[in-house]
Amino acid sequence: MAIRDLVVAYDGNETSEKALEFTLRMGTKYGAMVTGLNVTQPERFEGHVRRWMTADTTDAIKKARLEAISEIEAKFHSHVKQSHFEGETGWIVEEGPPDLTIARTARFFDVLIMGQFITAFSSERRTVDPPELLLRAGKPVIVVPKTYGVRPFREHAAIAWDGSRYAARALTDAMQILETKKSLDVLTVKGDAHAEEMASMPGLDIIIHLKRHGIDAKVVELERKGSGSAGIGAALLAHCEETDPDVLVMGAFGRGTFGQTYFGGVSRTILQRQTVPVLIAH
DSSP states (O other): OOOOEEEEEOOSSHHHHHHHHHHHHHHHHHTOEEEEEEEEOOOOOOHHHHTTOOHHHHHHHHHHHHHHHHHHHHHHHHHHHHHTOOSOEEEEEEESOHHHHHHHHHTTSSEEEEEOOTTTTSSSOOSOOHHHHHHHHOSOEEEEOTTOOOOOOOSEEEEEOOSOHHHHHHHHHHHHHHTTOSEEEEEEETTOHHHHHHHOOTTOOHHHHHHHTTOOEEEEEEOOOSSHHHHHHHHHHHHHHHHOOSEEEEEOEEEOGGGOEEEOHHHHHHHHHOSSOEEEEO
16 A cells, blocks of 8 residues: 555644654655644633633633644644645644544554654653554554654665564554665564564565565664663664664564553663654554
């Protein structure tokens, strides 16, 4: 299936500006429509507060929120115009909790693009919870780093591969992008017992599978840079800093006790310190 319909979460801040620029470049490459998405939450007041608020006060608060949304929309269209994007664009505003609303909206598009989860792993108040969004979206999500330097695509990509179902899911979700790349690094990390176990299946070769899709891929075995999952994540990050792929593809979740999913340590490390766009899928 070709990429024809992209949606970018946009709230006008610097990180979402980087995400929009990346999306516009994708839109140009694939001839896709680019839709800006802004999520807003209606005013809610505790009962004892609401009793003392006049209609004029609540109306003024609502008006201010709507005016802010209009300013964000204007900034979106201004950015598109300055980028000289020639494709079709759209703008939608949805109301509701950010995680669930963005996830539900993503289901109506090919790919969701958004800025890095800046406060997602800190003690600061956060508006988007990565595991919740990724678990519910059902579509591939590309997270663009806040430090991303906009540049033409080099048509080179990388995928974190350990043979798990999460990596396989990410590979499938990214295939329509990877098939357009000139080269692909399949990244494995030495000392990853799980990856070594999954790879030891006679007669099966991920490189052969990729070549059947017309992808020029090679396995790159990395040295672990530290202990545990953080050491695996650091190795992947170091490779990306050195080779600067257009996108790093990876699965989002590990496996917890009794089959419960949790946000894996490798995923957490990557999304905290990413320097390249990451296509992450569950």
